[in-house]
Amino acid sequence: MRDPFIWAVATAAYQIEGGRETDGRTPSMWDAIREIPGRIKDGSSKEMSCEGRKKYKEDVKLIKSLGVTHYRFSIDWSRVMKNGKTRNPTGMEYYKDLCRELRKEGIQCIVNLFHADLPLDLYNEGSWLTEEIIPYFVQFARYCYEELHEFVSIWVTFNEIRMHAWAGVVKVEGEPFHSLDIDYKKFLGEVSVARAVMVASRNMLLAHAKVYRLFHEKNDACRVGIILGGHACFDADGETVSSVSERATKSMVHLYLDPLLHPSNDWTGGVREYLGEDLPPWSEEEKKLIKNTVDVMCFNYYRPHIVKEGKGPSLVEQIFNFTMVDDDWPKIGGDSSWVRLHPQGLISLMEGLRGKEGEQKYPNVPILISENGVNDDPSLNSLDDTNRIRYIGEHIDAILEARRRGVNVIGYTAWSLMDNLEWDDGFEVRFGLFQVNLESEEKTRTPKRSAEWYKKKIEKERREEDQ
Incomplete structure (x- = not known):
């Protein structure tokens, strides 16, 4: 008998909370990014926010109104650890209060420890380029576990580990610019950008594994996961998978899964072939540490990619010898949206984890879709978000069919509970089930049509599951 299906909605701390100086919070790297003129595309001020820190009780009522079973949120490291290093009980009390409110409403917690917002002091001291950050992350995680474990159903160490390694530490060609562009040579010497990215990746994977071991020492029944971007890749027809599309998927997904779950517990051959000396090695002790340190495999999925042979302009395309090409899948969030409607890409990715027939590529670890959603279509009334209903609905149906198979x-x-700060896009790109009026003093939340639809969809599917 399977456990009941998890129905969830998500946010991230920095994207909704505000309260930059509340609770004795100290600055994060994103506070510094938002102070740089021109870095946030809509020009919104560093003070603008959804005020989720202040309005958490109201927001829990919104979560309850959706009929979800779980709420995924992240912990602002800078709020609970001053400068990333010293415990701040006042900041932690906010998260305890939030968890108490959720429990009162019968909602379980999926807690994401790190979602892009590294404490500024730790960023300036080398970010994920140095192993010195790992004990600080473990210390932060230990504090969260000690204070919140009674409330948490699933722990997640990192949100989209590849995205942060490639976009949130140093500036990398072809990736979003989500960093302060640290001088990596100051910490690593005369090495390539690729080497810097892979050193950051290795340190984050080690930090994940140490937290996994710590939490399981405290409670072997706890569930600890990690979130990857769900980057399925296809050939030009949008359906076929060949050596080039497999290679592209490997560069974005398996590069991070292989050390954790592949029998070798190492960077695998397909990765070594292209990265070569830019891959930092694992010691035998480290391989034992990271082995099978995933209880829940989490994927954020918004779109797949079409690729062809030949080196494109971005660093990852140059390294792995592929080029991303335009696709004709529906731009369901409007002409400028990067999201595409193609649920089969997610199914292909999940089924591909099992390998070809007769092959078990990875252990049969449970999969959680940890984000999926689309931005408002500017051509539609923002409260009448039929595009979001279609997008979420088709993905849910495909996921449940895959589950039946x-x-x-x-x-x-x-993704997401409410319109929020979409990083360097600012507040103009809106993914929320609830609209937020940022001009109002109360930052008023208003349900979009998709909120009521999602509630009814969950009710329908839960009834059918119970039959």
Whole structure:
């Protein structure tokens, strides 16, 4: 008998909380990024926010109104650890209060420890380029576990580990610019950008593994996961998978799964062939540490990619010898949206984890879809978001069909509860089930049509699951 399917909605601390100086919070790297003229595309001020820190009780009521079973949120490291290093009980009390409110409403917590917002002091001291950051992350995680473990259903160490390694530490060609562009040579010497990215990747994977071991020492029944970007890649027809599209998927997904779950517990051959000396090695002790340190495999999925042979302009395309090409999948969030409607890409990715027939590529670890959603279509009334209903609906239907076919997928998470700071896009790109009026003093939340639809969809699917 399978456990009941998880129905969730998600946010991230820095994207909704505000309260930059509340609770004795100290600055994060994103506070510094937002102070740089021109870095936030809509020009919104560093003070603008959804005020989620202040309005958490109201927001829990919104979560309850959706009928979800779980709420995925992240912890602002800078709020609970001053400068990333010293415990701040006042900041932690906010998260305890939030968890108490959620429990009162019968909602379980999926807690994401790190979602892009590194404490500024730690960023300036080398970010993920140095191993010195790992004990600080473990210390932060230990504090969160000690204070919040009674409330948490699933722990997640990192949100989209590849995205942060490639976009949130140094500036990398072809990736979003989500960093302060640290001088990596100051910490690593005369090495390539690729080497810097892979050193950061290795240190984050080690930090994940140490937290996994710590939490399981405290409670072997706890569940600890890590979030990857769900980057399925296809050939030009949008359906076929060949050596080039497999290679592209490997560069974005398996590069990070292989050390954790592949039998070798190492960077695998397909990665070594292209990265060569830019891959930092694992010691035998480290391989034992990271082995099988995933209880829940989490994917954020918004779109797949079409690729062809030949080196494109971005660093990852140059290294792995592929080029991303335009696709004709529906731009369901408007002409400028990067999101595409193609649920089959997610199914292909999940089924591909099992390998070809007769092959078990990875252990049959449960899969959680940890983010999926689309921005408002500017051509539609923002409250009448039929594009979001279509997008979420088609993905849910495909996921449940895959589950019926034996894919070990245990839950779905809509992104996002409310319109929020979409990083360097600012507040103009809106993914929320609830609209936020940023001009109002109360930052009023208003349900979009998709909020009521999601509630009814969950009710329908839960009834059918119970039959």
